[in-house]
Amino acid sequence: MKMEMTELGPMKRALKIEVPAEEVAQRFVQAYKELNRQVRVPGFRPGKAPLALLEQRYAKSVEEDVLRNIVPDFYGRAVRQAGISPVLVDIPPLERVKIKKDSPFTFTATVEIKPKIELRDYKAPNPISLKPDKRSVGDDQIQKGLEVLREQHARLEAAPDGHTIQEGDFVILSIEGRLDGQPLEGSKKEGHLHKVGSKAPLLGLDVDAHLVGKHSGDQVEITQPYPTSHPDNRVAGKSVIFSVFLTGVRIKKLPDLDDEFAKDCGSYASLTELTDRLRSEMEKALKREIEDSYKDTILKRLVETHHFDLPETLVERELEAIIRQYMQQRQRRAASGDDGGATEDLEQLRQQNREEAGRRVKVGLLLEAIAEKEQLTVSQDDVNHEVHRLATELKMPQNELVKMIQSGGQDAIEELRARILADKSLDFVYRNAVIQG
Structure with missing residues (x-):
């Protein structure tokens, strides 16, 4: 095999690869032998059809088969010979490549390489x-x-008689809304436990300010106006009067710090x-x-x-991963009503995160280089330990996590192993670092 490598830029190389004529011929011989075993030609026993007849009928499909095998094979050999680590490979489409069984075969692959x-x-x-x-x-x-x-x-205990409600207390209350003097459907709640000062809304009302200073058994009325744009046509542009009945007050009772408390916390004797x-x-x-x-x-x-220099392909992949993660988080916030209606321009997000993407790629390449130089590897025990750690952290059964990883195919498994290897590289540098003093 002949191979010429041309530098197209800091991270790009062109590999011109020539496969010898004898190798091409041998591949065609093998392809036709395999074809002869598989096809049935009328008038001939299996495997006994003349080569000339096979070439007449199946030449194009055999050429395609030879190309599908010979291109990746000799591309791999060329990469090893050149001593480079490809990130992205651009091989010309097979339909544009011509191969003849008795002639040398030449093709060019453009690769983006790791530095x-x-x-x-x-x-x-x-x-x-x-x-x-x-x-x-x-x-x-x-x-x-x-x-x-x-x-x-x-523990929550009943407040003593005459206790004045203050922030931190828990009140048991019932609430009912009236519109034009009539009960409003959907505005009634009974036996609700509410922590005063928590600012937790009750039927959309801020009740805290109306509870402080009150007592068990009191009744409070809150008038709540609604804008004309309110989606509920019944209350749009009107005011609803809510009656709040304070049916009980509970105060928090902290346990004493003693041996009995320790026993309540678990298997502690003292x-x-x-x-x-x-x-x-x-x-x-x-x-x-x-x-x-x-x-x-x-x-x-x-x-x-x-x-x-950083391979632009790796930076783009990392940037897409950052944007994808950001959008997923935003969708979760939107689903919970916690995004504030925020909108972002994707191009602006890309510009804002490109530097971070480059930093992550650089860190990954450095840790990969250290692992290679120090001959660090990932064993099956390493994988098992990481899966156990992740399952514990995520609070999910380990077999379920394994299924989740396997569902991502070989890429997900390789990603896990790469992350473990990066951690081992970082641990190696940490163990060899010197802490002053």
């Missing part, structure tokens, strides 16, 4: 230097954690044991936070100290 990265300053003798993060879990944070647990285990467990969990969480912060710094340093 060659000269790695530097990520391990000894020049490791990345990090400033020490000396944060620790203090007693005040432990106390706040205990207070959160107290809130989670609080408050000391619960506190020690809380401290341990908070220290683990802080350790993960500090490690993530270190790794963010490492990625920033890698990006700053390595300079190379």
